């Protein structure tokens with residue numbers, strides 16, 4: 001199976017590639033390395049294309065050369081503070097880049113497309129959200145990804161190509177590329193600090209390990225063979241910032257105190273973001289890595 005992963009040198013892409021390689025996929029990667037790192041993946045140079053998904057002609061050239069059967073479209077700008085500071089750049093990549101990839105999928109007859117969307121398409125809500133819940137993004141990033149979902153649905157209507165839209169919740173694991181909460185705590189703890197500086201402490205998030213995400217991508221690719229369908233991908237458990245710090249504390253066997261730094265406190269904050277993952281679980285997937293087990297692999301790793 002020839003599988004092309006855009007954004008494959010990134011945080012989630014590197015875990016997905018590792019899993020799919022073990023499942024026998026021949027992996028090709030397009031990545032401009034703006035956030036990702038070449039060393040995260042073991043893909044030969046003739047299967048790695050240093051290219052920008054905004055480059056329409058180059059996308060067609062690469063697709064023509066590879067003739068991929070499956071495309072997993074992960075390339076995006078997704079760190080929300082960065083997107084808020086660079087609204088044009090991030091929406092351009094997330095929307096026009098997606099149009100380019102879908103156009104090449106159409107031109108070169110790709111058999112199945114997987115699109116990485118996000119929990120950020122949902123509005124503020126205090127309970128678990130299912131895929132049927134209303135969508136109402138709070139920021140430019142969520143809006144750009146929701147547009148990507150619409151583009152995928154249009155693409156399916158035009159071509160009949162099966163599309164899997166997967167709304168990722170909060171990923172954690174090795175190879176993190178952006179200054180999210182867990183790498184922020186990881187860095188301070190691994191730097192030897194035992195009083196760490198953070199922003200809001202009470203919001204809860206559904207943290208899912210990237211290896212569980214990679215397993216889910218594999219299951220979805222195997223099970224979904226027609227139509228267009230949307231799945232949440234989270235663990236179905238939410239943790240507060242203090243829960244995460246407590247987990248680091250258990251792993252190092254030392255107390256960790258938290259100092260709230262006002263400059264890090266977000267003015268608009270969701271208090272909950274929790275996935276209802278029953279639809280994905282019905283396909284036979286379940287998450288395997290708990291928070292303590294996942295955090296254990298991050299302690300003393302930079």
Ligand SMILES: NC(=O)c1ccc[n+]([C@@H]2O[C@H](COP(=O)([O-])OP(=O)(O)OC[C@H]3O[C@@H](n4cnc5c(N)ncnc54)[C@H](O)[C@@H]3O)[C@@H](O)[C@H]2O)c1
Pocket residue numbers: 006007008009010011012013030031032033034035036037051052053054073074075076077078093097116117118119167168169170171172176177178
């Ligand atoms: N990390 C999360 O918690 C999370 C949550 C929800 C959704 N997502 C989505 O999952 C996908 C992967 O996210 P990630 O956490 O691995 O982020 P990441 O930044 O590590 O990966 C994105 C990859 O895309 C590449 N890229 C960015 N712009 C590009 C361009 N113009 N052309 C070619 N390559 C480009 C980057 O170099 C990077 O390797 C993204 O679509 C993101 O929106 C991630």
